[in-house]
Amino acid sequence: MLTWLGYFKRFGMNFLRGAGVTLELTAMGLAIGFVLGLLLALARCYGPKWLRATAAAYIAVFRGTPLLVQLFIIYYGLPELGIAFSQTTAAYLALGLNSAAYQAEYLRGSINAIGDAQMQAGRSIGLSKWQTICHIILPQALRLALPSWSNEPISLLKTTAIVFLIAVQDLMAEGKRAATATFDFVGIYLAVAVVYLVMVFLLDALLKFLERKTKIPGMELETRR
Amino acid sequence: MPKPILTIKNLTKTYGKNVIFQNLDLTVNEGNTIVIIGPSGTGKSTLLRCINLLTRPNSGQIWLDDLEITAKGTDEDQVRQHIGMVFQNFLLFNHLTALGNVKLGLTKVKHMSEEAATQKAMHELSRVGLADRANHYPGQLSGGQQQRVGIARALAMDPRVMLFDEPTSALDPELIGEVLEVMRQLALEGMTMLVVTHEMGFAREVADRIVFMEKGYIVEEGSPDEMFNHPKFDRTREFLWKITELYGKKEKEAK
Numbered sequence: 001m002l003t004w005l006g007y008f009k010r011f012g013m014n015f016l017r018g019a020g021v022t023l024e025l026t027a028m029g030l031a032i033g034f035v036l037g038l039l040l041a042l043a044r045c046y047g048p049k050w051l052r053a054t055a056a057a058y059i060a061v062f063r064g065t066p067l068l069v070q071l072f073i074i075y076y077g078l079p080e081l082g083i084a085f086s087q088t089t090a091a092y093l094a095l096g097l098n099s100a101a102y103q104a105e106y107l108r109g110s111i112n113a114i115g116d117a118q119m120q121a122g123r124s125i126g127l128s129k130w131q132t133i134c135h136i137i138l139p140q141a142l143r144l145a146l147p148s149w150s151n152e153p154i155s156l157l158k159t160t161a162i163v164f165l166i167a168v169q170d171l172m173a174e175g176k177r178a179a180t181a182t183f184d185f186v187g188i189y190l191a192v193a194v195v196y197l198v199m200v201f202l203l204d205a206l207l208k209f210l211e212r213k214t215k216i217p218g219m220e221l222e223t224r225r
Numbered sequence: 226m227p228k229p230i231l232t233i234k235n236l237t238k239t240y241g242k243n244v245i246f247q248n249l250d251l252t253v254n255e256g257n258t259i260v261i262i263g264p265s266g267t268g269k270s271t272l273l274r275c276i277n278l279l280t281r282p283n284s285g286q287i288w289l290d291d292l293e294i295t296a297k298g299t300d301e302d303q304v305r306q307h308i309g310m311v312f313q314n315f316l317l318f319n320h321l322t323a324l325g326n327v328k329l330g331l332t333k334v335k336h337m338s339e340e341a342a343t344q345k346a347m348h349e350l351s352r353v354g355l356a357d358r359a360n361h362y363p364g365q366l367s368g369g370q371q372q373r374v375g376i377a378r379a380l381a382m383d384p385r386v387m388l389f390d391e392p393t394s395a396l397d398p399e400l401i402g403e404v405l406e407v408m409r410q411l412a413l414e415g416m417t418m419l420v421v422t423h424e425m426g427f428a429r430e431v432a433d434r435i436v437f438m439e440k441g442y443i444v445e446e447g448s449p450d451e452m453f454n455h456p457k458f459d460r461t462r463e464f465l466w467k468i469t470e471l472y473g474k475k476e477k478e479a480k
Contacts, residue, residue, distance in 0.1 A: 120279050121316035125330035125382055126306030135333060139320045218364015219319045 003184075007191045011178045015195050018174030023199065025091055025160040025170060030153055032096025037103030044104070045111045046133065055104070062101035068162055070094050075166045091163040099156055106152065110145035111137060143214055150207040154200055161196075171195060227254040229288075230386050230417045231276065236285035238271055245271045246441035249285070253386060258418045260428040263438035264464065269421040270313075272438075273388045276419070277308040289385060306334055309379030309387040313394050315371040317363040323350060323374045324359040327381045334382070349377040353407050369400030373407055380411075387411070389420040425469045429453060437461050 008015070043055040062070065071094040074085065085093065114137050122132030164173035175192035179185050231253035238245040246268040253259050261269050274280040276287060278294065278301045287295045294304045318326050327349050331342035350356045353373035363371055372392055379387060389408065393401040405427050412418060412431045422428065428435050429449045436446040445452070445461045456462045 117312075117314065117316050118318065121312065121318065123279060123302070124277060124305055124308075124310040124312075125378060126302050126334040127330065128302050131333055135329060136318050136320075140318075143320065216320050216364070217362045219362065 004187050004191065007178070007182075007184075007187060011174070011188075011191070014174040014178060015171060015192070018169065018171035019195055019199060021168065021170040022157065022160050022172075022196075025095060025163060025168070026153065026157045026203075028092040029095030029099050029156050029160065032092060033099025033103045033152070033156075036096065036100035038107055040100060040104035041107035041111055042133065044108050046129070059101045059104055062098050063105075067094065067098045067159060068165070070098055071162065071166060087163075087166050087168045090166060091160075091168045095156065095160060095163075099152060103149065103152055106145050106149045107141065109148075110141040113144060114140045140219075143216065143219070146207075146211050146214065150204075150211070153203055153207065157200060157203060158196060227257075229253065230255050230290060231419065232286075232288040233276070234286045236272070236275065236282050236287065238268065238275055238280070238282045244441055246438075249441075249443060251436065251443070253417060253419055254433075255417055256415045257433040258412045258416075258420065258431050259434050259436060260432040261419065261421045261436045261438055262423065262425075262428060262464070262468070263444075267438045268441045269438055270390050273310070273390050273419065273421060276388060277305050277310050279310075302334075306330075306382050307385045309382060309384035311372070311375050311379055311387065311389045311392045313391040315363070315368070315375045315395070317371055317374055317378070319363050322360050322362055323355060323366065323370075323377075326363070326374055327378045330378065330382050346377075346381055349381045350374070352380065352410075353377045354403075367400060368396045369403045372396065372404045376404075376407055376411075386417040386419060389418065389422065391421050391423070393422065393424060423468055425465070437464065439464070 040055045040058060043051045044059075047055065071090065074094050074097075075087065075090040078084065118136055118140065119129075119132055122136040123129070127135065160170060161172040163170055164176060167173070171192060175188055178191075179188040182188060229252050231251075233249060233251040236249040236251075237247045249272065251259075251272075261272070263269055271280060275282045278299075282295060285295070286293055289304060289307060292304075293299075318329065321329065324343070324346055327346035328342045331337045331345055332339065335342075337345065347356060347359060350359055353376055355370060355373055355377065358366060358370060358374075361370075363374070366374065376387075376392075392408070393404050396404065401424070405424060408418070408420070408427070409431050420427075420432075432449050434446055435449055435452045437444045437452065439460065445456060445458050447456075452461065453465060456465065
């Protein structure tokens with residue numbers, strides 16, 4: 001037990017550095033995924049036919065293939081076509097493009113739940129379609145999506161671990177190095193697991209806080225009908 | 226000479242093979258309250274939705290004042306500003322307070338300053354008796370209060386005409402009165418209104434003209450006295466008798 005706790009002292013700085021990279025990966029993946037996911041969701045709900053189909057195809061492809069395959073295509077495959085990224089950029093891209101497909105589905109569901117009626121109410125006072133989407137549909141849809149969407153940051157944080165395969169120096173990579181140095185695979189990976197667990201715990205608390213902060217009194221009753 | 230605010234000519238709306246109404250004519254003069262009655266499924270709501278262009282009619286024309294709003298290239302958003310709409314299910318913006326609901330059109334459509342918009346919105350809320358509820362969210366208001374906010378939201382845009390689509394049908398009986406009272410007040414103030422409703426008491430007291438629609442046609446129209454006391458058609462008499470019987474009871478209960 002003491003040896004195990006000693007790992008945190010010995011590799012603490014490495015784990016922290018790795019955890020920092022993991023958080024960066026999560027934040028970037030989430031941000032890219034959110035912006036792109038929102039556009040995809042809007043395209044699927046309000047776009048012309050060809051755009052709806054394009055967005056649906058994107059989502060089908062990125063949800064339907066392993067993230068690891070996508071990562072390898074971006075990092076090892078695209079350079080053959082003359083498009084090369086650094087390890088970190090490739091990781092951001094793969095995580096973001098993949099997460100976008102999932103986030104689009106969370107958002108699409110809640111946009112549909114807010115429904116056509118709110119659109120008509122907005123239009124009835126002279127708002128344009130886009131104004132109604134920005135000022136009326138999205139503020140409600142995003143709140144409605146928040147509880148289920150909260151799975152995505154947490155799932156993404158853990159998923160980032162695969163990027164050590166293209167030698168991004170995240171927490172997993174630091175763990176692997178420490179394991180090779182000590183040959184105590186169980187002990188080191190348990191320690192790494194604990195660090196992930198703490199990060200997830202904090203992230204979860206942050207998301208719960210966000211949910212409380214954005215809550216509209218009485219709104220959940222209205223949408224539950 | 227009465228001035229027409231809304232002129233509808235030869236209006237036809239179909240969904241596929243389903244004809245909602247056909248060759249419908251209707252004129253609403255300035256300051257008048259027209260009440261449309263009729264069994265459900267006769268196209269009353271669709272007519273209102275055609276008037277503010279939420280649905281496009283298949284053929285026919287609608288004029289708002291001298292502007293043909295069904296003409297190609299009409300700026301729909303511009304037109305809707307001038308036509309207030311009150312929905313059966315209120316359809317308030319649930320993430321905004323009562324004040325926010327009324328203010329939104331003022332700041333985003335009319336581009337009024339924050340301050341001017343707040344002032345105007347508060348004025349409209351006090352018109353419907355809800356100034357003290359300005360900071361409540363829809364979920365914290367009763368149905369009757371929500372509908373009054375809905376009316377204030379439409380009024381804030383200073384519309385030429387107000388459309389009411391069964392504004393009390395989704396309300397508990399004891400909450401109907403407060404909404405009808407606001408509408409009665411509006412009519413007294415000279416607002417031009419087109420109201421679809423089953424509230425016969427309101428129709429009898431407030432309407433300048435009652436229009437009886439059935440199966441997509443206007444069967445008969447006339448003053449409340451003509452319609453209630455000397456209808457030309459048996460069908461009108463039958464419908465009015467039935468509906469007064471049914472809703473008259475509810476109204477008495479409410480009082």
